[in-house]
Amino acid sequence: MLNNLREATAVLHEQLEKENAANLIMDHNITLEQYRELLFQNYIAYYIAEKQISSQLSHYQESKHRALEQDLRALGIPREIPQSLAMEFYCNSKAEAYGAAYVVEGSVMGGMLIAKNLQKCPGLSEIKTHHFFNGKRDNIKSWRGFVKKLEESRFNKQEVVEATNKAKETFLFFSKAFKQPLPVT
Numbered sequence: 001m002l003n004n005l006r007e008a009t010a011v012l013h014e015q016l017e018k019e020n021a022a023n024l025i026m027d028h029n030i031t032l033e034q035y036r037e038l039l040f041q042n043y044i045a046y047y048i049a050e051k052q053i054s055s056q057l058s059h060y061q062e063s064k065h066r067a068l069e070q071d072l073r074a075l076g077i078p079r080e081i082p083q084s085l086a087m088e089f090y091c092n093s094k095a096e097a098y099g100a101a102y103v104v105e106g107s108v109m110g111g112m113l114i115a116k117n118l119q120k121c122p123g124l125s126e127i128k129t130h131h132f133f134n135g136k137r138d139n140i141k142s143w144r145g146f147v148k149k150l151e152e153s154r155f156n157k158q159e160v161v162e163a164t165n166k167a168k169e170t171f172l173f174f175s176k177a178f179k180q181p182l183p184v185t
Contacts, residue, residue, distance in 0.1 A: 001155055001163065002147060005102045008164045012171035017110070020178040025114050025133075031123040037182040040077050042132065043068040045177035048086050049104050049170060056097035059149065063142065064104060070131040078183045085180065089173045091166065095159035098150060099166030103174065105146040108139045 017023070021038040024030035030038070047065040054060040072079050091097040115135030118124055155163065 028120045045174045052091040053097045067131040095162040096166035099163035100170045103170040108143045
């Protein structure tokens with residue numbers, strides 16, 4: 001299942017990486033306002049996806065959007081979820097939830113790389129603590145836990161198709177979330 005998900009979503013994964021402001025972190029050129037918007041967009045994507053995943057997988061921990069909430073709170077950013085976007089994303093089965101979780105949990109690896117570069121961004125020097133992009137090795141535990149659960153689970157051919165389609169849909173959903181403007185406060 002893991003290899004199937006990885007292969008089926010490789011192109012979408014690459015496209016998503018190019019579409020959001022995280023590249024500005026890697027280049028050390030992000031401004032505080034761009035970072036605030038990136039955190040807000042991530043919050044929307046993770047909040048909606050994690051709520052749907054946990055509705056199907058009782059063991060799933062909604063940790064990513066909660067870390068983002070802490071960042072938003074610290075930067076005075078409203079935590080408003082556009083309802084039209086929330087209505088677009090659902091997990092209707094465990095297989096779909098595993099497909100969505102592949103995207104959500106897999107983001108940990110990129111988040112670790114982003115975290116290493118945050119300290120090199122002059123525009124973010126006033127932020128002392130990053131909760132979502134914190135770079136802690138513990139974050140990898142959630143990925144490893146996901147992979148273990150995935151390997152322990154058995155999927156029939158139809159469920160593999162469901163999970164794969166949902167993983168693709170999740171990347172597209174994240175792409176939509178990364179186009180949401182920061183609310184004016």
